[in-house]
Amino acid sequence: MTALTADQIARVKATAPVFAEHGATITKHFYKRMFNAHPELKNLFNQTHQQSGSQPETLARAVYAYAANIDNLGALGGAVSHIANKHASLNIRPEHYPIVGRHLLGAVVDVLGDAVDQPTLDAWAVAYEQLANIMIGTEAKLYEAAPWSGFRPFKVVRKHVESDEITSFYLAPADGAPAGGFEPGQYVSVTRYVEKLGVDQPRQYSLSDAPHGRWLRISVKREDGRGEVEPGHVSNLMHDGVEEGAIVHVSAPMGEFKLDRKKTTPVVLLSGGVGITPMASMLATLLAERSERKVTFVHACRNRSVHAFGEWMRRSASGHPNVKLAVFYEEVGAADRVGVDYDFEGRVELERIAADAILPDADYYVCGPVAFMRAQRDALVARGVDSARIHTEIFGSGMLD
Incomplete structure (x- = not known):
């Protein structure tokens, strides 16, 4: 050179x-x-x-x-x-x-x-x-x-609706071999042919369950489009055109946004909307490993209709004394129950949960819309949290700074 x-x-x-x-x-x-x-x-x-x-x-x-x-x-x-x-x-x-x-x-x-x-x-x-x-x-x-090279064929062995917007796909290797490992927080690329564009299109989706080798789970938000923004080409194909038994091609897990499993210090998970997916993987992994780390899971979404993994999150918190849960609904619906579906009305305000969310030596994992992540990062830094302990994940072509 x-x-x-x-x-x-x-x-x-x-x-x-x-x-x-x-x-x-x-x-x-x-x-x-x-x-x-x-x-x-x-x-x-x-x-x-x-x-x-x-x-x-x-x-x-x-x-x-x-x-x-x-x-x-x-x-x-x-x-x-x-x-x-x-x-x-x-x-x-x-x-x-x-x-x-x-x-x-x-x-x-x-x-x-x-x-x-x-x-x-x-x-x-x-x-x-x-x-x-x-x-x-x-x-x-x-x-x-990486556990494999290039795009590998996987079969959809289960398709499960998590909310009005998010559906999970359970993917098992088409050849029957083990699914391979990954670190909680990582993502895979899934490629689908988009007829409207005349090309294959890759999209990254966070893995949303603990690694166990039997299958991989991705949880995909339907992007309906708004204003001048077109509906999501691949997300809509996944929701409407990919059923159980279908074959999809998947890249090996990648991404530097991942839970540090070697630490024993507290973990604070902060997610907004579909940003819950890598956090679900992190919490599921900590539970599967019977970790004694203190975990605070803070999630924000509009209401129960778009709240993925809500019942699982509540069960996880009630069954594990080291797990605390704080759910914020921005638009509480008439049927939404405080203490059952959500805990706080409005947007995330860390001051309201500081005793559980601002912890000495904790690592903070933040994922969601860019504006949400920026607000949480700034709030944490303002409260004296070292920026080196704040980890963020950004998809698409956005930037946090």
Whole structure:
């Protein structure tokens, strides 16, 4: 690998403001250019995020961060691990990187024209090679540790409605072999052919039960769409077109958002809406392992009709003295029962449950809509919780910061 010179580092760093200003234009053109040349790659990318512009914007922010920190890559923190896990879940391989690099640099030239000179383009070519090698190396370790390679066929052995919005799918390997292990909190990618788009589409779903090797469970929220947002292509296909006996193709479990099972300190699970799915896996694992760790499970949703796993959560709390439960309903229905279905009305307010939720040395796992996660993180930090003990999971192309 060619090493960046001091002049090349300076050139890449100097172009960071360009990506702050023109990054989204460049990345939108990049995807269009790459898909025109390699339409088969549409199968690897969420085309809904392409159409909304959220994926190009996310890539533009990532390129900006890389350029701004080219002389101090350690400042990127967990971004490399987060992206590598997403890539491994989508089966991104080393041969894809030269294609991306060629079209990304081509998009820079197409958009900026004479505003970027050849030495700067040469510097970016070396910088991209450096980044590609970092990602390839990180992803190679994930593939090596994974229980299987690529997308594996699984049979739907059970389909169970959890709420008006969420349905669980129990997936057993089609060949009868063990389902393989995972860490609670991780996700898999499921791919389905979307006729409207004419391509396979992958979607990530958290595993929602404890690892035991017999089957994997994912719990999928139906995305009906609202306003200008289209209904979810894959979620609707799963709800309406995938029945017991169907075969779906599933990637190996990935994700760095996972319960640290070696610790003995308290655990606080904070979830909103479908963000409950990885938390259900974490709690189920702690119960299966008969852990003595103190657990507080805080969940927020609109009302009982959309509250997945509600009865199981209540049974778990009543049957285990080390488990505390606090459920917030934002829109309490006439039939919703306080102390049975929910505990508090309104949005999550940690001040109301501080004795159970703000615990010394606890690890906090937060999953839900971005606004929900941001609010919980900020509330925890304001109460003196070390940010290193706050773990979040974000799907799609959103960002917490």
